[in-house]
Amino acid sequence: MTLRLGMVTVDSTDPGPLALWWAEQLGGSVVEENGGWFYVVDSPSHRMAFQKVDDPTPGKGRTHLDLLAPDLDAEVTRLRTAGAGLVGEHAMGDFRWVILADPQQNVFCVAAEGSH
Template sequence: MTLTMAMVTVDSTDPGPLAAWWAEQLGGSIVEENDGWFYVVESPKLLMAFQKVDDPTPGKNRVHLDLLAPDLDAEVERLKKAGAEPVDEHAMGDFRWVILADPQQNVFCVAAAGSH
Protein backbone atom coordinates (compact mmCIF):
# COMPACT_ATOMS: atom_id res chain seq x y z
CA MET A 1 0.00 0.00 0.00
CA THR A 2 1.26 3.50 -0.82
CA LEU A 3 0.14 6.97 0.10
CA THR A 4 -0.98 9.61 -2.36
CA MET A 5 -0.51 13.30 -1.65
CA ALA A 6 -3.93 14.96 -1.55
CA MET A 7 -3.02 18.56 -0.79
CA VAL A 8 -0.86 20.83 1.33
CA THR A 9 -2.81 22.41 4.20
CA VAL A 10 -1.78 25.64 5.93
CA ASP A 11 -3.09 26.65 9.37
CA SER A 12 -4.17 30.27 9.70
CA THR A 13 -6.12 32.45 12.11
CA ASP A 14 -7.62 34.19 9.03
CA PRO A 15 -7.59 31.66 6.17
CA GLY A 16 -9.76 33.49 3.60
CA PRO A 17 -7.35 36.28 2.66
CA LEU A 18 -4.39 33.88 2.74
CA ALA A 19 -6.17 31.43 0.44
CA ALA A 20 -6.97 34.29 -1.96
CA TRP A 21 -3.34 35.47 -1.90
CA TRP A 22 -1.98 32.01 -2.71
CA ALA A 23 -4.65 31.42 -5.38
CA GLU A 24 -3.48 34.59 -7.13
CA GLN A 25 0.22 33.73 -6.83
CA LEU A 26 -0.26 30.18 -8.18
CA GLY A 27 -2.66 31.15 -10.97
CA GLY A 28 -5.43 29.16 -9.32
CA SER A 29 -8.75 29.80 -7.65
CA ILE A 30 -10.64 29.05 -4.46
CA VAL A 31 -12.80 26.04 -5.36
CA GLU A 32 -14.30 25.34 -1.94
CA GLU A 33 -15.07 27.37 1.19
CA ASN A 34 -16.61 25.91 4.33
CA ASP A 35 -18.11 28.59 6.59
CA GLY A 36 -14.85 30.54 6.80
CA TRP A 37 -13.03 27.60 8.38
CA PHE A 38 -11.54 25.75 5.42
CA TYR A 39 -10.68 26.96 1.91
CA VAL A 40 -9.39 24.83 -0.96
CA VAL A 41 -7.24 26.44 -3.65
CA GLU A 42 -6.78 24.58 -6.92
CA SER A 43 -4.05 25.57 -9.35
CA PRO A 44 -2.82 23.74 -12.45
CA LYS A 45 -0.31 21.59 -10.53
CA LEU A 46 -1.11 21.93 -6.83
CA LEU A 47 -4.03 21.57 -4.45
CA MET A 48 -3.73 23.58 -1.22
CA ALA A 49 -6.06 24.07 1.73
CA PHE A 50 -6.19 26.79 4.36
CA GLN A 51 -7.86 25.95 7.65
CA LYS A 52 -8.79 28.20 10.54
CA VAL A 53 -7.05 27.59 13.86
CA ASP A 54 -7.39 29.50 17.11
CA ASP A 55 -3.65 30.12 17.49
CA PRO A 56 -0.92 30.18 14.85
CA THR A 57 1.79 27.55 15.15
CA PRO A 58 4.69 29.09 17.09
CA GLY A 59 8.19 29.16 15.65
CA LYS A 60 9.41 28.17 12.20
CA ASN A 61 7.15 26.13 9.90
CA ARG A 62 8.12 22.48 9.86
CA VAL A 63 6.70 22.06 6.35
CA HIS A 64 7.07 24.61 3.58
CA LEU A 65 6.50 24.97 -0.15
CA ASP A 66 9.36 24.76 -2.64
CA LEU A 67 8.30 26.50 -5.85
CA LEU A 68 10.03 26.84 -9.23
CA ALA A 69 10.09 29.92 -11.46
CA PRO A 70 11.36 30.30 -15.04
CA ASP A 71 12.93 33.67 -14.06
CA LEU A 72 13.82 33.60 -10.36
CA ASP A 73 14.63 37.29 -9.94
CA ALA A 74 11.52 38.49 -11.78
CA GLU A 75 9.28 36.11 -9.81
CA VAL A 76 10.76 37.19 -6.47
CA GLU A 77 10.13 40.83 -7.37
CA ARG A 78 6.54 40.02 -8.38
CA LEU A 79 5.94 38.16 -5.11
CA LYS A 80 7.39 41.03 -3.07
CA LYS A 81 5.09 43.50 -4.83
CA ALA A 82 2.18 41.16 -4.01
CA GLY A 83 3.04 41.27 -0.29
CA ALA A 84 5.67 38.57 0.28
CA GLU A 85 8.62 39.49 2.49
CA PRO A 86 12.19 38.40 1.74
CA VAL A 87 13.72 36.22 4.44
CA ASP A 88 17.00 34.91 3.02
CA GLU A 89 18.81 33.82 -0.15
CA HIS A 90 21.08 30.83 -0.71
CA ALA A 91 23.19 29.25 -3.43
CA MET A 92 24.89 25.89 -3.85
CA GLY A 93 26.95 25.96 -7.01
CA ASP A 94 24.57 26.92 -9.84
CA PHE A 95 21.48 26.23 -7.74
CA ARG A 96 20.06 29.41 -6.15
CA TRP A 97 16.90 29.89 -4.13
CA VAL A 98 15.17 32.68 -2.24
CA ILE A 99 13.25 32.23 0.99
CA LEU A 100 10.17 34.42 1.35
CA ALA A 101 7.27 34.74 3.80
CA ASP A 102 3.66 35.12 2.68
CA PRO A 103 1.42 37.85 4.21
CA GLN A 104 0.84 35.68 7.32
CA GLN A 105 4.55 34.87 7.71
CA ASN A 106 4.45 31.30 6.33
CA VAL A 107 7.89 30.66 4.86
CA PHE A 108 8.31 29.29 1.31
CA CYS A 109 11.18 28.94 -1.16
CA VAL A 110 11.44 29.89 -4.82
CA ALA A 111 14.19 28.50 -7.07
CA ALA A 112 14.99 28.88 -10.75
CA ALA A 113 13.30 26.16 -12.83
CA GLY A 114 15.82 23.79 -14.35
CA SER A 115 18.67 24.83 -12.06
CA HIS A 116 18.81 21.66 -9.95
Protein backbone atom coordinates in the same frame (compact mmCIF):
# COMPACT_ATOMS: atom_id res chain seq x y z
CA MET B 1 0.04 0.57 -1.13
CA THR B 2 0.97 3.82 -2.88
CA LEU B 3 0.36 7.19 -1.27
CA ARG B 4 -0.34 10.33 -3.24
CA LEU B 5 -0.20 13.85 -1.84
CA GLY B 6 -3.70 15.31 -1.84
CA MET B 7 -2.88 18.85 -0.83
CA VAL B 8 -0.83 20.97 1.53
CA THR B 9 -2.80 22.55 4.40
CA VAL B 10 -1.78 25.73 6.19
CA ASP B 11 -3.13 26.81 9.61
CA SER B 12 -4.22 30.43 9.96
CA THR B 13 -6.26 32.64 12.27
CA ASP B 14 -7.65 34.36 9.13
CA PRO B 15 -7.57 31.80 6.28
CA GLY B 16 -9.76 33.60 3.71
CA PRO B 17 -7.35 36.39 2.70
CA LEU B 18 -4.42 33.97 2.77
CA ALA B 19 -6.24 31.52 0.48
CA LEU B 20 -7.02 34.34 -1.95
CA TRP B 21 -3.38 35.50 -1.91
CA TRP B 22 -2.05 32.02 -2.67
CA ALA B 23 -4.72 31.43 -5.36
CA GLU B 24 -3.54 34.57 -7.13
CA GLN B 25 0.15 33.67 -6.83
CA LEU B 26 -0.40 30.12 -8.17
CA GLY B 27 -2.76 31.14 -10.99
CA GLY B 28 -5.64 29.28 -9.37
CA SER B 29 -8.87 29.96 -7.53
CA VAL B 30 -10.58 29.31 -4.25
CA VAL B 31 -12.94 26.43 -5.03
CA GLU B 32 -14.35 25.76 -1.53
CA GLU B 33 -14.94 28.01 1.46
CA ASN B 34 -16.63 25.63 3.95
CA GLY B 35 -18.24 28.15 6.23
CA GLY B 36 -15.19 30.39 6.52
CA TRP B 37 -13.07 27.85 8.38
CA PHE B 38 -11.53 25.72 5.59
CA TYR B 39 -10.64 27.06 2.13
CA VAL B 40 -9.41 24.97 -0.79
CA VAL B 41 -7.32 26.48 -3.59
CA ASP B 42 -6.94 24.65 -6.90
CA SER B 43 -4.31 25.70 -9.42
CA PRO B 44 -2.75 24.04 -12.46
CA SER B 45 0.11 22.68 -10.35
CA HIS B 46 -0.97 22.69 -6.68
CA ARG B 47 -3.88 22.02 -4.38
CA MET B 48 -3.69 23.83 -1.05
CA ALA B 49 -6.02 24.30 1.87
CA PHE B 50 -6.14 26.96 4.56
CA GLN B 51 -7.85 26.10 7.83
CA LYS B 52 -8.91 28.37 10.66
CA VAL B 53 -7.29 27.68 14.00
CA ASP B 54 -7.37 29.74 17.17
CA ASP B 55 -3.63 29.56 17.76
CA PRO B 56 -1.25 28.44 14.97
CA THR B 57 1.88 26.62 16.06
CA PRO B 58 4.38 29.31 17.11
CA GLY B 59 7.82 29.69 15.56
CA LYS B 60 9.21 28.33 12.34
CA GLY B 61 7.20 25.48 10.88
CA ARG B 62 8.88 22.20 10.08
CA THR B 63 7.30 22.05 6.62
CA HIS B 64 7.41 24.61 3.83
CA LEU B 65 6.71 24.84 0.09
CA ASP B 66 9.52 24.63 -2.46
CA LEU B 67 8.27 26.28 -5.64
CA LEU B 68 9.93 26.42 -9.07
CA ALA B 69 9.91 29.34 -11.51
CA PRO B 70 11.16 29.67 -15.09
CA ASP B 71 12.71 33.07 -14.22
CA LEU B 72 13.69 33.18 -10.54
CA ASP B 73 14.44 36.90 -10.32
CA ALA B 74 11.26 37.95 -12.12
CA GLU B 75 9.14 35.65 -9.96
CA VAL B 76 10.69 36.89 -6.71
CA THR B 77 10.04 40.48 -7.80
CA ARG B 78 6.42 39.61 -8.64
CA LEU B 79 5.86 37.84 -5.30
CA ARG B 80 7.41 40.68 -3.30
CA THR B 81 5.25 43.22 -5.15
CA ALA B 82 2.22 41.07 -4.24
CA GLY B 83 3.11 41.23 -0.55
CA ALA B 84 5.64 38.46 0.13
CA GLY B 85 8.52 39.38 2.42
CA LEU B 86 12.15 38.55 1.75
CA VAL B 87 13.64 36.18 4.35
CA GLY B 88 16.92 35.28 2.65
CA GLU B 89 18.80 34.28 -0.47
CA HIS B 90 21.09 31.26 -0.79
CA ALA B 91 23.27 29.50 -3.35
CA MET B 92 25.07 26.18 -3.55
CA GLY B 93 27.19 26.16 -6.69
CA ASP B 94 24.85 26.91 -9.61
CA PHE B 95 21.73 26.23 -7.52
CA ARG B 96 20.18 29.41 -6.14
CA TRP B 97 16.99 29.86 -4.15
CA VAL B 98 15.15 32.64 -2.36
CA ILE B 99 13.27 32.27 0.91
CA LEU B 100 10.13 34.36 1.18
CA ALA B 101 7.22 34.69 3.62
CA ASP B 102 3.58 35.08 2.60
CA PRO B 103 1.45 37.88 4.13
CA GLN B 104 0.89 35.78 7.30
CA GLN B 105 4.60 34.95 7.64
CA ASN B 106 4.46 31.35 6.34
CA VAL B 107 7.91 30.68 4.87
CA PHE B 108 8.34 29.23 1.36
CA CYS B 109 11.21 28.90 -1.12
CA VAL B 110 11.46 29.67 -4.83
CA ALA B 111 14.16 28.27 -7.11
CA ALA B 112 14.73 28.32 -10.86
CA GLU B 113 13.25 25.40 -12.80
CA GLY B 114 15.89 22.91 -13.90
CA SER B 115 18.54 24.35 -11.61
CA HIS B 116 19.11 21.17 -9.60
